Amino acid sequence: MTPDVQRRTLAVLVGSQVLSGAGLAAGITVGALLAQDMLGSTDLAGLPTALFTAGSALAAVAVGRISQTRGRRPGLAAGYLAGAVGSAGVIVAAVAGLPVLLFAALFVYGAGTATNLQARYAGADLAAPAHRARAVSTVLVATTFGGVVGPNLAAPTGDLAVALGLPALAGPFLLAGAAYALAALGLFVGLRPDPLLVARELDLRQPAPDTSTGGPRHGLALGALTMILTQVVMVAIMTMTPIHMHDHGHGTAAAGLVIAIHVGAMYLPSPVTGWLVDRYGGVPVAAASGFTLLAAGTLAAFAPVDSVVLLAVALALLGLGWNFGLVSGTALLTDAVPLASRAKVQGTVDVSIAIAGAVGGLASGVVVAAASFPVLALVGGLLALAVLPAIVALASDRAYALPPE
Template sequence: MTSTAAAKPAAPASVAAVQRRVLTVLVVSQVLSGAGLAAGITVGALLAQDMLGTTGLAGLPSALFTAGSALAAIAVSRISAARGRRPGLAAGYATGAVGSAGVIAAAVTESPALLFAALFVYGAGTATNLQARYAGADLAEPTHRARAVSTVLVATTLGGVVGPTLAAPTGDLARTMGIPRLAGPFLLAGVAYAAAALVLAIRLRPDPLLLARALDEARPADPAGTAAPADDPAPRTGGRVVSGTLVMVLTQLVMVAVMTMTPVHMHDTGHGTAASGLVIAIHVGAMYLPSPLTGRLVDRFGSTALAVASGITLLAAGLLAAVAPGDGVVLLALALALLGLGWNFGLVSGTAIITDAVPLATRARTQGMVDVAIAVSGATGGLASGAVVDMAGYPALALGGGLLALAVLPAVAATARGR
């Protein structure tokens, strides 16, 4: 019934109205999910360090929930391809809520095995938070896709910034409930993810992907007998897909590696949870808050220019984090802000490249596989970060990450020449 209704040709004004409604619902769900996303970033590594008694494995939580997000990206994209964005995104956030409850149970029972399994499940929320950006672009005009993506991303800012600042209060609440203090933010995460799932399940109607497909199929044929193209004339080549994927994979790897170990580094240099929560809040804000401007820049100057800017910005972030003194909270906050900004440039530009390069019929599956690659790179960065810090120190990790980010430049240049 939904498919039949959606198949009726719609006036541009009607499509624009539906797109505004879709973006509104996505914004609300992203505000909620941002708080859930930030919980694992803020205390995941500290919780593992506390339970295992070693820094070398402190990066394991980040690796686990990003690995879990890889599996979730496949599941969410397949559900979305078959049944639409609404059931796919709602299922992903509901799974993230289950993982949050599992982390709390693991902390109460002091079970590292349960903690790691729960963090893996918790990663579904991270994958879904990223997959939601594609839903914002389904009905957008080709010249406004980057802006639509950025609108969804920026909505994560409120929850993502508020979430880490609540690390100390939720820790106090957890302690009054007989739950270890470091598990407190996961109470917030569970409620936030569950609420996001409920909002999407009830309010994301009509489904943007199903409607976009129906409108594409109903598009009149041209005189030659072929359907008029629904997308812009950007070349749909494997090289463009590889380029967009490389940009997002490299920026994700560098961002996760440095971000994961920053709270541990601050803890080891005498800073409390409130200070590290503030730095991560600034970082998460920089990840999402610039999105509207980034989207406009991509639409105006092209995705390649912003992809290059991401590599340069991440290099600056790595250099600054490497030279920041142990008591230099301000410098670390600035470095993490640049880290988030560089990631934002890479994610928005890479998403625009992928979305423009792939037709509607296969878009959801391709986007899901790209997000799997992003999640795997994040898992690699998170897992390796603890070992690097254990062997060589935090400055070496930050500097190495910044230098690695420069690999974005030749990757983009090579595919740009191949267009």
């Protein structure tokens, strides 16, 4: 029964991730531009990303607690529904020209981001330990399809918004609201039986694992830290890239293309990353995330401002480094936490990830205003290397550097 339930679970999650990826990426593409347009300043252009990532922190707590007590299905469905409500609020704020309402709506919109990430845990609930990272990657890679399409629909949905009498930059949030609502409906109807509840029933029949070696503690700490570092670096550089391009004469379509490539690189390599983690362990892939993000930041910092191609390559590396960090960190974390408290701990860690993203988004605008985009990109790349001393300090048990026998 379990393999059949796992296949059904992954199928439903893949469908919801395609939809939510479109909603997530559409908002990322124009959120900063909308704030800049309404405020008339670049100083707070990073605030939208900070707000919806801060909102995702609150949503991560809520989704985690609902999942802990009632299962993945109601938790994930509620999170996506909140994202749809936030999208509608952004549209109303854009029409009314109310920055305060915009910021409040973006905070609620962040629930979609948190839910999109939390869905990866549902893919791992019933997976065998030796295939857990690949199960996570299957859920993540599904986001690619919607994530690549979403930014490239920024211009067409903007035209649709204008035809409906709405501001052009509100257009992508029409797509986001519809996508999140459909994802919520699909999960609520289709995610039966609930994978977390089934996993708990099966776990009760198994002997308790030996956790006396200290390895799980190391896995939890290293997994959480890797995801936090990769999130803050990725969000900071990603947030200001459309602004950087806009300020140097590139249009919305070009910015949308670069963000689409970035989002594709965030999720498309997931099957390969999952195989690497299952084969070689989470620690080597976590280390690779630091080096990849450094390469991304360096290239973004020194790329000529008129080169869309080099910026696209830099943002692709940024997405790849984030993918390495998320898949390896998720596997380390999931392996370290028992099922009885798994959803709650996962939600708590995702709060830290969301807060890191909020800090990165908010600080990005301040750094660019005070210095420049190249300074932001280079500092971000160097910050990613902090994962290396963390690996040395926290991964003393080689069981987490090598796959289980």
